[in-house]
Amino acid sequence: MLLILDFGNTQIKAAVFEGTTLLNKYWLSNDNLEKELENIFLTYPQITTIGHVSVTHQSIEALDYLKNRFEVFAIERTGKFPFLNAYATPETLGMDRMVLAAGAVLRYPAQNRLVIDAGTCVTYDYISADDVYRGGAISPGLQMRYEALHHYTAKLPLLKASEHPKLVGNSTENSIHSGVINGIQFELEGFINNYCEEKENIIIILTGGDANFLAGHLKNTIFANPNFLLESIVLLHQYQTND
Incomplete structure (x- = not known):
């Protein structure tokens, strides 16, 4: 065990x-x-x-x-990974992103993969079907967006995510919810749509602490698995010890 x-x-x-x-x-x-x-x-x-x-x-x-x-x-960056790291600055690629990329390769072989980790930050990691890590994107996570609005302004309150925000906020609080949640939703859908248009045979994996919450706001077909990082550690350990 x-x-x-x-x-x-x-x-x-x-x-x-x-x-x-x-x-x-x-x-x-x-x-x-x-x-x-x-x-x-x-x-x-x-x-x-x-x-x-x-x-x-x-x-x-x-x-x-x-x-x-x-x-x-x-799990360390000096270990064996099931992909070629083509990141321009491989030494700066976070271990969590490397593990997620490994899990995507091991769980979904021979196809393009986009792993979206919605946690403190939202990270996007693209691994091509030939098992090459190509890179991705990093943006502020859900709670970080709420905290930034509160911290960098004089009067905006600190809020937590609302389940069903209105598109048109009719109060300051509703406007914040609309901007944060609809904004991150539009960001995710924009990234997913562009990847799906450019890459054939691609699977989208959404993970992280906010995965289930955000999955309910997305129209795209995705695999939402909040435990994918933990599962990827197990898969990567098996890969590294079964050499």
Whole structure:
């Protein structure tokens, strides 16, 4: 049994896998990490291996105390990946984006793939059918847009996402919801439409913390899977250890 940890920009996600089957998922805090991990181990004493990926520098220190009890592996950029990285600055490509690209290649072979990760930021990653990572785009995420409007203005309130915003906002709050949610919806649909027009045989994968919320606002055919990063870590570990 495998415990996967994703040390993100704003939270730590954990998931227990039996093979490639997701059994349970958790959100952990930095302040209580050891205690929360121990609770998971009590619930799943069959865990033998811990895998992790991080976009920060906290994961190695956080997991040092577990190395005598478990096999601990880290997904690192120096490892083997199932694609050729054609990014002009490969050393700056985030580990989360590399893992998502690997998962897309391993899960959906022989076709073009666009992975959209809607989290703190929205990242777009395109991997061609010949398994070459070509690049993509980065824009502010849903909550970051709300926070930017509040932080960089004198009077706009800090809001959270509204499920069904009006196109024409009839108040300041409704105008913010319209601008943020409709804006990110139009952005996503614009990117997806352009990729679909340019690339044949393309699959669109939407993941990240806001995947389910945003999927309900999109007209395009997509695969919404909020757990795709966690699943991709498992697939990539299998790929790297089955050489």
